[in-house]
Amino acid sequence: MQHIIQGTLTTADAKQHIPHTFNLPPGATRLDIAFDYEPKAVETAPYTHLLCFTLFDPQAARGTRHNNRDQSLTITDTFATPGYIPGPLPSGEWQIVIDTHRILPGDPIAYTFTINVGFEPQPAHVLPQPSAPNGRGRGWYRGDLHGHTLHSDGSWDVPNLVAAAQRVGLDFATLTDHNTVSGLAQMHNLANESVLTMGGMELTTYYGHALALGVREWIDWRVRANERDMNAIAREVEARGGLFVIAHPKSQGDPVCTGCDWRYTETMPGVARCVEIWNKGAWYEQNEQALALWYAWLNAGYRMVATAGTDIHGQIPEGIRVGFNNVFADALQERAILDAVRRGHLYLSSGPRLELTARNSAGDEAMMGDAIDDSGVEITCTWKDIDAPPQLRLIADGSVYDTLAIDAPGTQVWSIPPSQYHWIVAEIRDETNELRAVTNPVFLTPKA
Numbered sequence: 001m002q003h004i005i006q007g008t009l010t011t012a013d014a015k016q017h018i019p020h021t022f023n024l025p026p027g028a029t030r031l032d033i034a035f036d037y038e039p040k041a042v043e044t045a046p047y048t049h050l051l052c053f054t055l056f057d058p059q060a061a062r063g064t065r066h067n068n069r070d071q072s073l074t075i076t077d078t079f080a081t082p083g084y085i086p087g088p089l090p091s092g093e094w095q096i097v098i099d100t101h102r103i104l105p106g107d108p109i110a111y112t113f114t115i116n117v118g119f120e121p122q123p124a125h126v127l128p129q130p131s132a133p134n135g136r137g138r139g140w141y142r143g144d145l146h147g148h149t150l151h152s153d154g155s156w157d158v159p160n161l162v163a164a165a166q167r168v169g170l171d172f173a174t175l176t177d178h179n180t181v182s183g184l185a186q187m188h189n190l191a192n193e194s195v196l197t198m199g200g201m202e203l204t205t206y207y208g209h210a211l212a213l214g215v216r217e218w219i220d221w222r223v224r225a226n227e228r229d230m231n232a233i234a235r236e237v238e239a240r241g242g243l244f245v246i247a248h249p250k251s252q253g254d255p256v257c258t259g260c261d262w263r264y265t266e267t268m269p270g271v272a273r274c275v276e277i278w279n280k281g282a283w284y285e286q287n288e289q290a291l292a293l294w295y296a297w298l299n300a301g302y303r304m305v306a307t308a309g310t311d312i313h314g315q316i317p318e319g320i321r322v323g324f325n326n327v328f329a330d331a332l333q334e335r336a337i338l339d340a341v342r343r344g345h346l347y348l349s350s351g352p353r354l355e356l357t358a359r360n361s362a363g364d365e366a367m368m369g370d371a372i373d374d375s376g377v378e379i380t381c382t383w384k385d386i387d388a389p390p391q392l393r394l395i396a397d398g399s400v401y402d403t404l405a406i407d408a409p410g411t412q413v414w415s416i417p418p419s420q421y422h423w424i425v426a427e428i429r430d431e432t433n434e435l436r437a438v439t440n441p442v443f444l445t446p447k448a
């Protein structure tokens with residue numbers, strides 16, 4: 001049996017969620033949906049429209065395909081097109097919601113959904129099963145918290161993402177496709193002795209992106225006026241045991257990368273406590289701006305954690321110095337890694353190793369991410385694996401407190417008088433001012 005749904009869209013429909021429904025009778029074994037629209041692009045514009053659709057069965061979300069290349073899907077009991085989740089096809093009212101990420105000015109867009117329902121027996125595919133957890137214990141682990149595949153707009157599949165992480169010696173890799181969790185089962189199936197595979201979803205909204213790390217279920221990313229703002233979404237991610245990270249807040253926005261820059265005034269940073277300041281591997285201008293935003297939030301009293309995410313969509317080009325997270329965790333397990341990130345027990349680096357600790361006059365000790373009573377503190381910084389003659393900067397409340405030229409492994413101790421500063425980080429920068437490493441802060445708590 002076949003259903004056809006048709007409609008038109010204009011710029012007035014941009015950044016909306018446009019629902020359609022259809023009824024699935026009992027006994028269906030296969031669902032095929034083809035989404036087609038014309039025109040695909042506007043001749044004078046360098047960008048195309050970006051229309052995606054999210055599919056819901058009567059109980060739950062079944063995924064989306066966040067790209068503008070291939071928008072048809074097949075779902076059976078044991079198979080689904082990347083972006084969508086296989087499984088039983090419950091009868092009842094299904095919903096197709098068009099997510100109009102980008103509609104360019106020009107002729108109206110005419111669209112058609114062609115929905116075919118099959119009742120024949122379907123071939124059985126083997127579904128991935130979760131693999132055994134990795135057994136490594138307390139220590140430093142280096143890895144990525146942000147990556148994409150064919151389940152959204154990546155150019156490679158989940159095994160390629162894991163293989164690439166393994167090639168560069170990462171301890172953990174993370175799959176965060178746009179607005180879908182359909183790749184996570186396969187991701188978890190690919191964990192092995194050397195690489196921990198982690199996952200979540202990138203909430204890819206019209207006014208900013210955020211990572212929901214550690215979640216397995218689809219999170220409704222749609223902000224609704226007077227009903228569900230970004231803080232509510234962040235709270236939901238945390239309530240489900242996930243970690244909410246504002247992603248690439250200073251990325252280019254519309255129309256180049258629609259919705260990529262962070263514009264949620266209620267979440268500046270609102271309830272958010274993590275921000276991805278090192279995005280896309282290389283250190284570049286938008287990351288410098290994100291670092292400045294993070295420092296401003298720290299100065300405003302928010303105890304924010306900074307993270308790195310390659311945001312890879314395919315092979316990283318050769319010759320780029322890539323920033324990764326270096327996390328001090330109780331174990332190489334997803335829960336332990338995310339707990340350590342939540343606590344700020346990490347530094348970000350494209351090579352150097354860098355640690356920052358503090359000790360106060362009462363003998364209390366703290367590492368990056370921790371708070372310590374400010375009765376006058378000794379700050380100790382240790383660095384190694386220096387591959388160019390760089391500069392080490394101690395930053396206190398956003399300003400340079402001290403600068404050292406370093407060209408070999410070393411340690412430096414500073415005595416910071418009480419009641420002067422609220423937070424301290426260390427940066428390593430090279431001769432072109434490119435950031436090579438930055439720690440999370442040690443927070444100084446004023447003595448009552």
Ligand SMILES: [Zn+2]
Nearest residue numbers: 202209247260
């Ligand atoms: Zn993004």
Ligand SMILES: [Zn+2]
Nearest residue numbers: 146148202311
């Ligand atoms: Zn991304």
